[in-house]
Amino acid sequence: MKLLLVNLNAIVETLxxxxxxxxxxxxxxxxxADRAIADYHSQGWTIYVLTTSEETASKSFTxxxxxxxxxxxxxxxxxxxxxxxxxxxxxxxxYLVDREGHCYWNRKQCSxxxxxxxxxxxxxxxxxxxxxxxxxxxxxxxxxxxxIANEAGIDYLQADYWLEPxxxxxxxxxx
Numbered sequence: 271m272k273l274l275l276v277n278l279n280a281i282v283e284t285l286x287x288x289x290x291x292x293x294x295x296x297x298x299x300x301x302x303a304d305r306a307i308a309d310y311h312s313q314g315w316t317i318y319v320l321t322t323s324e325e326t327a328s329k330s331f332t333x334x335x336x337x338x339x340x341x342x343x344x345x346x347x348x349x350x351x352x353x354x355x356x357x358x359x360x361x362x363x364x365y366l367v368d369r370e371g372h373c374y375w376n377r378k379q380c381s382x383x384x385x386x387x388x389x390x391x392x393x394x395x396x397x398x399x400x401x402x403x404x405x406x407x408x409x410x411x412x413x414x415x416x417x418i419a420n421e422a423g424i425d426y427l428q429a430d431y432w433l434e435p436x437x438x439x440x441x442x443x444x445x
Contacts (some may be wrong), residue, residue, distance in 0.1 A: 271402045272323035274310050275392055275412035278353075280429035281307065282343060290325070294339040305436040316399075318366075319343060319353040320321035320391050320408075332383075333357055333365070340367035354391040361385025362396060366418055390423035 281303035286292045309363060311317060321340070323331040340353035344367070352368035364386035366373045382401060385395065396403060406424035408415065410431045419426030 271399060271404060272313070272315045273395065273399060273403050273406040274309075275395060275406065275408045275424075276317065277408075277412060278318050278319050278343070279411050279413065280409050280422075281433065282346065283320065289391065291339065291354050294335060294342050295343060296438040297339075297346060300433075302433045302436040304347070306433055307347050307349050309436070313405045316351050317347075318348055318395055319347075320395075321353060322356045322387060331357070333363075337365065337367050338373055340365075344369060352394060356386045356391055361387035361390060364391055366394075366398075370404070389418045390425065391420070391423040396422070396424075408418055 280302050282297045283300050284296050285293050285298045286296050288296075291344075307317060308411075319340075323336055328402060336355050336357055340355055342351055343353050352366050355365050355367065357365060358361045362377045362385065363375075364375045375386065377390075392408060396406065408419040408422070408424055408426050409429050410418070411429040412418070415428065416426045
């Protein structure tokens with residue numbers, strides 16, 4: 271199995287133009303992201319999105335809001351298997367929202383020694399696959415993306431480079 275983990279900011283932006291979403295439907299597909307997701311899915315990749323509470327809400331965050339936000343992201347991208355969202359700044363709580371509902375992990379209850387932000391969420395995603403992963407890739411615009419992927423022991427690709435092959439080739443205009 272090939273696993274693609276994509277940071278939310280590499281596939282959606284806000285409809286409102288604000289940095290953070292004003293409500294859970296304040297999302298639109300980032301240019302070319304739908305092509306990239308569809309292409310990877312057609313090549314057999316299992317795709318999950320990673321995000322955090324501060325990437326999803328400009329107002330006070332609640333867990334029900336975060337789950338609704340992730341459900342809308344899943345609606346925008348039918349190829350996604352789910353969205354992992356870390357719901358607190360300390361990285362103690364992680365939810366996986368998929369088309370069936372959601373799962374919850376608390377770092378203290380499951381004796382996880384790291385935190386569920388970034389590489390911790392990747393570790394949970396990898397553990398769910400239980401050794402059946404032949405290739406794993408993390409995509410993000412974040413400056414910390416490469417360090418996050420290295421910490422989790424997977425490959426990294428900057429989102430600009432990931433999206434680049436899907437740009438339309440412009441035909442020259444001759445006058």
